Amino acid sequence: MPTEFQKRAGVFVGLVTCLLLPMWRSELYCYTVLCCFILGGTLEYWTAVYSRVSSLQDWAVYLILFMVWVLPTMAALHIYGGVIGHTRLVECLIIQLVVGDSAQLIVGRSIGRHHVCVKLSPKKTLEGYVGGFVLTFMYGALVHGWSPLNISVVYVFGCIGDLYFSGIKRRLGIKDYSRILSSHGGLLDRIDSFMFAANALVWKAFFFSPE
Incomplete structure (x- = not known):
């Protein structure tokens, strides 16, 4: 059976060949892929809610939780091209999602001892967060020249x-x-962290500066 690392390596190869390189070359393809993922994630979200929620009060809660991420994401989707450009957004995808998430996993599984946020994500460790940040920082600065x-x-x-x-x-x-x-x-499980990261990058550039 393949290990978690081997599975992620396979996903990485698929991302590079089918998504990242075409997204890098084509702004339209980048926009289309992002729209498809957000639309698919929205469908998954409400399917999960529909199958498990019955009361109107709970529906209202999940509607608010939905609006928190979908409204800024849809707005950012329509302005990112003129704010940071599609190549910077693809770099964000690589730095945060491919490298950052994988670095957290590898470091956390290797030396993680102190668990944090146990109620939300019991496998997350302080070592994973810190080590993941160090590796992500080195990659982003050395490979992409990010600030x-x-x-x-x-x-x-x-x-x-x-x-x-x-x-x-x-x-x-x-x-x-x-x-x-x-x-x-x-x-939605694949792009959840990326959406928050991309939103932060876009809105930071929109209100303050790209660098």
Whole structure:
């Protein structure tokens, strides 16, 4: 049976060949892929809610939780091209989602001892967060030439996004939003942290500066 690292390596190869390189070359393809993932994630979210929620009060809560991420994400989707450009957004995808999440996993599984945010995500460790940040910082600075501030912003908000959606899953009593990606869960499970990271990067550039 393949290990978790081997599975992630396989996903990485698939991301590079089918998504990242075409997204890098084509702004239209980048926009289309992002729209599809957000639309798919929205469908997964409400399917999970529909199958487990009955009271109007709970529906109102999940509507608010939905609006928290979907409204800024949809707005950012329509302005990112003129604010940071699609290549910077693809770099964010690589730095935060591919490298950042994988670095957290590898370091956490290797030397993680002190668990944090146990109620939201019991496998997360302090060592994983710190080690993941160090590796992500080195990669973002050396490979893509990102500023320390931008790397820190996408990493921190990526972690917040991961915990936010983990909290919703805990509340719903589910492990994944769907099984469309087999052992990797659903579309929303793959882009949850990236959405928060990308939003932070876009809105920081919009209100303050790109660097």
